[in-house]
Amino acid sequence: MKILVCISKTPDTTAKIAFADNNTKFAEAGVQWIINPYDEWYALVRAIELKEADAGSSIHLVTVGGADAEPIIRKALALGGDEAIRINADPADPYQVASQIADIAKAGGYDLVLTGKETIDYNNGSVGGMLAELLDMPYVALATSLQIAGTTATVKREIEGGEETLEASLPLVVSCQKGMAEARIPNMRGIMAARTKPLKVVEPAATEALTQVAAFGLPPAKAGVKLVSPDNVEELVRMLHEEARVI
Amino acid sequence: MSVLVFIDHIDGHIKKASLEAASYGAQIAAQSGTDAEAVVLGNPGGLSELGRQGIRKVHQVQGDQLSVIDAQVYAKVLEQVATQTGATVIVFSNNSTGKTVAPRLSVRLKAGLVSGAVALPETGSGFVVRKNVFSGKAFANVSVTTPVKIIALNPNAFTVTDADGTAEVVAFNATVDAPKVKVTGSTKTSGKVALTEADVVVSAGRGLKGPENWKMVEDLADVLGAALACSRPVADAHWRPHNEHVGQTGVAIAPNLYIAIGISGAIQHLAGVNRSKTIVVINKDPEAPFFKAADYGIVGDAFEVVPKLLDAVKKVKGVS
Numbered sequence: 001m002k003i004l005v006c007i008s009k010t011p012d013t014t015a016k017i018a019f020a021d022n023n024t025k026f027a028e029a030g031v032q033w034i035i036n037p038y039d040e041w042y043a044l045v046r047a048i049e050l051k052e053a054d055a056g057s058s059i060h061l062v063t064v065g066g067a068d069a070e071p072i073i074r075k076a077l078a079l080g081g082d083e084a085i086r087i088n089a090d091p092a093d094p095y096q097v098a099s100q101i102a103d104i105a106k107a108g109g110y111d112l113v114l115t116g117k118e119t120i121d122y123n124n125g126s127v128g129g130m131l132a133e134l135l136d137m138p139y140v141a142l143a144t145s146l147q148i149a150g151t152t153a154t155v156k157r158e159i160e161g162g163e164e165t166l167e168a169s170l171p172l173v174v175s176c177q178k179g180m181a182e183a184r185i186p187n188m189r190g191i192m193a194a195r196t197k198p199l200k201v202v203e204p205a206a207t208e209a210l211t212q213v214a215a216f217g218l219p220p221a222k223a224g225v226k227l228v229s230p231d232n233v234e235e236l237v238r239m240l241h242e243e244a245r246v247i
Numbered sequence: 248m249s250v251l252v253f254i255d256h257i258d259g260h261i262k263k264a265s266l267e268a269a270s271y272g273a274q275i276a277a278q279s280g281t282d283a284e285a286v287v288l289g290n291p292g293g294l295s296e297l298g299r300q301g302i303r304k305v306h307q308v309q310g311d312q313l314s315v316i317d318a319q320v321y322a323k324v325l326e327q328v329a330t331q332t333g334a335t336v337i338v339f340s341n342n343s344t345g346k347t348v349a350p351r352l353s354v355r356l357k358a359g360l361v362s363g364a365v366a367l368p369e370t371g372s373g374f375v376v377r378k379n380v381f382s383g384k385a386f387a388n389v390s391v392t393t394p395v396k397i398i399a400l401n402p403n404a405f406t407v408t409d410a411d412g413t414a415e416v417v418a419f420n421a422t423v424d425a426p427k428v429k430v431t432g433s434t435k436t437s438g439k440v441a442l443t444e445a446d447v448v449v450s451a452g453r454g455l456k457g458p459e460n461w462k463m464v465e466d467l468a469d470v471l472g473a474a475l476a477c478s479r480p481v482a483d484a485h486w487r488p489h490n491e492h493v494g495q496t497g498v499a500i501a502p503n504l505y506i507a508i509g510i511s512g513a514i515q516h517l518a519g520v521n522r523s524k525t526i527v528v529i530n531k532d533p534e535a536p537f538f539k540a541a542d543y544g545i546v547g548d549a550f551e552v553v554p555k556l557l558d559a560v561k562k563v564k565g566v567s
Contacts, residue, residue, distance in 0.1 A: 123363050136319075234562075
């Protein structure tokens with residue numbers, strides 16, 4: 001089975017969120033970059049588990065980004081990808097990213113395409129679905145479990161108030177979230193091997209973005225906590241009832 | 248602007264998130280002096296009552312092949328409805344169905360998509376929609392430059408409106424493909440209220456010391472009609488099921504009231520709950536970072552405070 005895992009570069013979960021250039025850009029100074037956790041912990045690690053169960057499989061990675069995305073894609077190779085493609089373009093919006101990946105995916109003939117359920121910076125969760133449409137493949141979003149038997153995938157997905165089990169034939173696009181796999185850390189052998197694994201850089205095809213960020217902003221700060229004594233819980237309930245009106 | 252709202256449903260009922268989307272769509276239509284229309288795939292109850300949210304007409308597509316939400320099939324049907332009704336703004340809830348279907352429709356219609364919208368579009372110059380980014384730590388004003396626009400509205404970001412009105416339900420004959428995915432089973436989570444749709448969420452963390460101590464939290468949630476949630480360490484330790492984990496890598500929620508018991512409030516946890524309208528923190532450590540993000544707080548032992556809180560809430564609710 002040929003598996004394609006889509007990898008994004010995102011700021012670390014503890015990064016300070018601030019904006020530059022008149023609030024039109026994320027302030028990158030001093031920010032640590034990581035593989036988007038949903039792409040790494042769930043999509044990539046599940047791909048590695050599937051390969052461990054079926055040695056004939058191969059794991060291909062793709063990312064859309066400039067040269068600064070290389071440490072991220074090397075880390076993904078160290079975890080267990082076999083080879084990687086970096087599309088040399090700055091990500092502009094989900095449609096532009098999905099269009100770029102679609103060109104690679106069409107050429108590669110993959111049986112399974114995995115993405116994280118969203119990136120932790122833009123929180124769109126759109127690339128997987130857009131990619132599936134561009135590839136004319138079925139799509140299961142928000143998957144918590146993925147099993148493959150022959151050419152049939154059994155996927156559990158989150159729905160409001162529960163989970164649904166679905167069956168679909170490969171090829172298939174799946175967006176992955178918690179429950180899918182247990183996080184791993186790269187070992188020294190993986191890190192050494194990653195240095196020599198193929199990382200191909202391709203120039204982007206001409207595609208457009210359908211949206212653009214006009215400005216970023218930070219939510220107004222909280223007014224400050226109102227502390228209530230543990231001996232006066234009734235007062236808290238009174239405030240929630242009469243002041244905040246949420247009970 | 249011609250507004251079309253996608254109505255999602257489960258077990259014969261329209262989802263609350265879709266009532267929010269309908270109210271939101273009607274408001275957009277009203278801004279340009281038009282009426283909003285809706286589209287539903289399937290046959291839930293209460294379609295004509297969507298008039299109460301300001302919907303004047305509901306296009307209904309029916310067929311056995313729509314019983315499974317196959318994004319590929321749904322997107323093709325919605326494309327037909329959107330094209331025939333001349334929709335220029337299409338509204339989804341950014342719930343599980345919206346997240347599955349809206350991106351595909353975006354490609355089919357080549358319509359810019361804003362997923363996770365939290366406010367009405369600004370249409371003074373262009374079409375700009377505010378959405379959450381960085382897991383609620385910031386927002387972005389996203390400009391959509393295509394003739395047709397798609398908005399996926401975050402659950403609990405817009406209040407359901409309620410006014411007199413009835414929607415006309417009309418059948419829409421669409422070409423419906425055979426689904427390529429089939430449902431082989433489904434399970435309901437233990438809680439009575441869906442976490443992402445809940446108005447009130449009661450959440451607990453490591454401060455509870457073990458899974459055997461959750462009874463008081465469940466009792467409190469019962470009385471409040473709340474959904475249950477937990478922090479990541481609790482889910483990782485298998486004290487609670489992972490679908491209750493809220494935070495950066497779990498579920499992101501935005502209830503009216505979030506009560507956090509014995510959770511310190513790590514930045515990753517806050518990222519999943521910071522859109523809650525009111526946050527109450529109960530923690531015995533006065534230095535817990537969560538207090539900085541809270542509206543109300545009690546510095547005290549959960550095992551003493553929660554039973555008292557339960558009694559006080561029962562009194563206010565008139566339950567014995």
